[in-house]
Amino acid sequence: xxxxxxxxxxxxxxxxxxxxxxxxxxxxxxxxxxxxxxxxxxxxxxxxxxxxxxxxxxxxxxxxxxxxxxxxxxxxxxxxxxxxxxxxxxxxxxxxxxxxxxxxxxxxxxxxxxxxxxxxxxxxxxxxxxxxxxxxxxxxxxxxxxxxxxxxxxxxxxxxxxxxxxxxxxxxxxxxxxxxxxxxxxxxxxxxxxxxxxxxxxxxxxxxxxxxxxxxxxxxxxxxxxxxxx
Amino acid sequence: xxxxxxxxxxxxxxxxxxxxxxxxxxxxxxxxxxxxxxxxxxxxxxxxxxxxxxxxxxxxxxxxxxxxxxxxxxxxxxxxxxxxxxxxxxxxxxxxxxxxxxxxxxxxxxxxxxxxxxxxxxxxxxxxxxxxxxxxxxxxxxxxxxxxxxxxxxxxxxxxxxxxxxxxxxxxxxxxxxxxxxxxxxxxxxxxxxxxxxxxxxxxxxxxxxxxxxxxxxxxxxxx
Amino acid sequence: xxxxxxxxxxxxxxxxxxxxxxxxxxxxxxxxxxxxxxxxxxxxxxxxxxxxxxxxxxxxxxxxxxxxxxxxxxxxxxxxxxxxxxxxxxxxxxxxxxxxxxxxxxxxxxxxxxxxxxxxxxxxxxxxxxxxxxxxxxxxxxxxxxxxxxxxxxxxxxxxxxxxxxxxxxxxxxxxxxxxxxxxxxxxxxxxxxxxxxxxxxxxxxxxxxxxxxxxxxxxxxxxx
Numbered sequence: 001x002x003x004x005x006x007x008x009x010x011x012x013x014x015x016x017x018x019x020x021x022x023x024x025x026x027x028x029x030x031x032x033x034x035x036x037x038x039x040x041x042x043x044x045x046x047x048x049x050x051x052x053x054x055x056x057x058x059x060x061x062x063x064x065x066x067x068x069x070x071x072x073x074x075x076x077x078x079x080x081x082x083x084x085x086x087x088x089x090x091x092x093x094x095x096x097x098x099x100x101x102x103x104x105x106x107x108x109x110x111x112x113x114x115x116x117x118x119x120x121x122x123x124x125x126x127x128x129x130x131x132x133x134x135x136x137x138x139x140x141x142x143x144x145x146x147x148x149x150x151x152x153x154x155x156x157x158x159x160x161x162x163x164x165x166x167x168x169x170x171x172x173x174x175x176x177x178x179x180x181x182x183x184x185x186x187x188x189x190x191x192x193x194x195x196x197x198x199x200x201x202x203x204x205x206x207x208x209x210x211x212x213x214x215x216x217x218x219x220x221x222x223x224x225x226x227x228x229x230x
Numbered sequence: 231x232x233x234x235x236x237x238x239x240x241x242x243x244x245x246x247x248x249x250x251x252x253x254x255x256x257x258x259x260x261x262x263x264x265x266x267x268x269x270x271x272x273x274x275x276x277x278x279x280x281x282x283x284x285x286x287x288x289x290x291x292x293x294x295x296x297x298x299x300x301x302x303x304x305x306x307x308x309x310x311x312x313x314x315x316x317x318x319x320x321x322x323x324x325x326x327x328x329x330x331x332x333x334x335x336x337x338x339x340x341x342x343x344x345x346x347x348x349x350x351x352x353x354x355x356x357x358x359x360x361x362x363x364x365x366x367x368x369x370x371x372x373x374x375x376x377x378x379x380x381x382x383x384x385x386x387x388x389x390x391x392x393x394x395x396x397x398x399x400x401x402x403x404x405x406x407x408x409x410x411x412x413x414x415x416x417x418x419x420x421x422x423x424x425x426x427x428x429x430x431x432x433x434x435x436x437x438x439x440x441x442x443x444x445x446x447x448x449x450x451x452x453x454x
Numbered sequence: 455x456x457x458x459x460x461x462x463x464x465x466x467x468x469x470x471x472x473x474x475x476x477x478x479x480x481x482x483x484x485x486x487x488x489x490x491x492x493x494x495x496x497x498x499x500x501x502x503x504x505x506x507x508x509x510x511x512x513x514x515x516x517x518x519x520x521x522x523x524x525x526x527x528x529x530x531x532x533x534x535x536x537x538x539x540x541x542x543x544x545x546x547x548x549x550x551x552x553x554x555x556x557x558x559x560x561x562x563x564x565x566x567x568x569x570x571x572x573x574x575x576x577x578x579x580x581x582x583x584x585x586x587x588x589x590x591x592x593x594x595x596x597x598x599x600x601x602x603x604x605x606x607x608x609x610x611x612x613x614x615x616x617x618x619x620x621x622x623x624x625x626x627x628x629x630x631x632x633x634x635x636x637x638x639x640x641x642x643x644x645x646x647x648x649x650x651x652x653x654x655x656x657x658x659x660x661x662x663x664x665x666x667x668x669x670x671x672x673x674x675x676x677x678x679x
Contacts, residue, residue, distance in 0.1 A: 378601070381601065382598070382601070385581070385594050385597065385598055388585065388590060388594060389581060389584040389585045389594075390584045390585070390586075391584055395580070395581065395584060398577050398580060399577050399581060399598060401573075402570055402573040402574045402577055402602075402605075403574065403601060403602060403605045405570050405609055405612070405613075406605070406608040406609055406611075406612035406613075409612045409613060409616050409617060410612050410616055413616040413617075428615070429616065432611070432612065432615075436608055439604055439608070440601070440604070443600065443601060443604055447518065447597055447600065450518055450593060450597060451594075451597055453593065
């Protein structure tokens with residue numbers, strides 16, 4: 001994969017309210033370029049909201065999110081690659097049609113070639129002409145990851161990326177993440193507990209009720225962060 | 231430029247998706263037929279009355295079927311959260327709306343094209359003589375329905391009772407389209423046909439106003 | 455508190471004075487007699503309704519721009535008051551029409567447009583009741599409110615230009631039917647009175663909405679303990 005231009009992320013005093021519930025509460029976080037951050041926390045602690053705010057899909061009630069350094073610095077329209085809970089691809093289109101669609105929308109040069117390249121990388125090339133509707137959970141997850149990687153983003157956001165993947169899939173994902181991380185990509189991934197994927201993390205933070213309660217940068221142990229009450 | 235390219239790409243996606251299953255089109259055509267037939271059962275028009283009331287009833291049928299047809303517009307983007315994927319991929323969110331409203335207009339026009347011969351037969355209205363003007367009115371009216379319908383379907387997709395909410399929001403807003411399209415159609419299909427250019431201009435202005443409003447406010451409609 | 459009482463007193467006073475003027479000061483109309491007096495309320499209230507909806511429109515725009523809950527509260531307050539005024543217009547119309555023409559409803563251009571207006575803002579309130587998250591509710595109803603208001607002139611003109619082909623009884627005389635100078639004065643006084651009342655009601659409703667918000671916030675904070 002090509003080298004990424006290292007880009008960092010800054011969250012400043014992020015609040016996200018849904019009625020009476022604070023999904024995120026006065027959250028500030030500085031992610032250095034090239035870091036691979038594991039975000040742990042119970043269900044409902046705000047991990048998904050944090051990632052969606054970073055992806056600019058969710059507008060915070062207060063506070064700002066910005067890119068630091070790199071060509072995307074200060075560029076509000078720059079979008080990270082995002083893999084959420086849902087597959088984010090169309091059931092009624094084939095694997096290739098899906099990637100082609102998103103490649104074209106993002107003005108990627110030679111979209112057909114790039115789509116094919118990614119299908120090969122995620123191991124779905126033989127199923128390129130199958131409708132995504134026919135795919136298993138694991139295959140959908142691979143499609144989701146392929147879609148996120150299309151533009152070679154310098155920031156990648158993963159929401160529980162291992163869900164739905166069998167052990168072979170997890171090993172493949174860990175390998176893919178390692179490559180991307182080595183190339184300089186900044187990664188934020190929410191995780192439940194320890195796994196092959198969590199070993200890639202250079203930093204860990206724990207969320208509880210929308211706030212950061214532990215951070216390896218402050219000396220907390222990674223293991224504790226990942227496994228506490230999970 | 232990017233907006234137009236993105237819109238074209240998305241229109242292709244909308245069409246490809248719909249033509250693969252054709253479920254939306256077939257159900258809309260059938261619904262239109264049912265409504266038209268039911269109207270004639272309810273009113274039992276004479277031959278002369280058919281001609282007078284027919285075009286108005288046609289537009290009513292179009293409005294009702296559109297308010298159903300437009301519901302899946304944004305709902306189907308919720309199943310796999312593909313709306314988020316689109317929002318991340320396009321540079322201008324207006325492309326998402328433009329593509330959907332263009333596709334919806336096309337679907338409505340296709341439905342109307344299929345309906346027209348049947349309508350002409352049931353309601354004893356010769357449509358051929360003024361076909362070109364009729365198509366113009368159908369286009370401008372259907373465009374108006376699509377623009378407003380696409381915008382409001384983004385709103386109703388987020389609310390409870392969404393299936394009931396969309397018609398409730400949509401139909402009052404579309405009263406000008408109904409009034410003008412029906413009136414212009416009636417005078418086009420009259421024994422002494424008259425082209426009401428003022429009405430056609432009004433429809434064009436309606437379309438322009440809401441296309442502009444959607445351009446100004448579209449991104450907020452998608453906000454989370 | 456004192457301000458509110460004074461405001462209320464002024465508004466109610468104006469309305470009462472307006473009513474008095476409508477019944478005792480304005481001359482009796484030639485053709486319709488005393489029945490015509492209802493015109494003063496009917497038309498003045500219609501005017502107040504339109505202005506209330508304009509306030510709603512501005513509040514909606516400001517909310518989308520600034521995202522302050524106050525604008526949302528102003529929006530719902532003015533929409534409700536506008537809707538109440540519109541209901542009065544729709545009721546006084548038939549009250550006039552029945553004795554005058556023998557029919558409850560006439561598809562008079564203005565009355566018809568007013569009915570659509572009523573439907574639009576009922577939809578606005580219904581939409582609000584169907585979205586639970588307050589911020590989303592505020593944003594989406596503001597956007598619908600903007601679309602609805604843009605529609606208002608289109609509704610009025612489309613009905614006026616294309617739905618008055620048939621000779622239909624026109625409520626309150628057609629546009630341009632001249633008013634006797636005393637009648638004009640009484641009319642404009644009533645317009646002022648209805649606007650004052652509407653403004654007072656909007657302010658009160660706004661206050662109520664903001665208080666409800668505060669209570670909600672306190673409730674959530676209590677639950678969170």
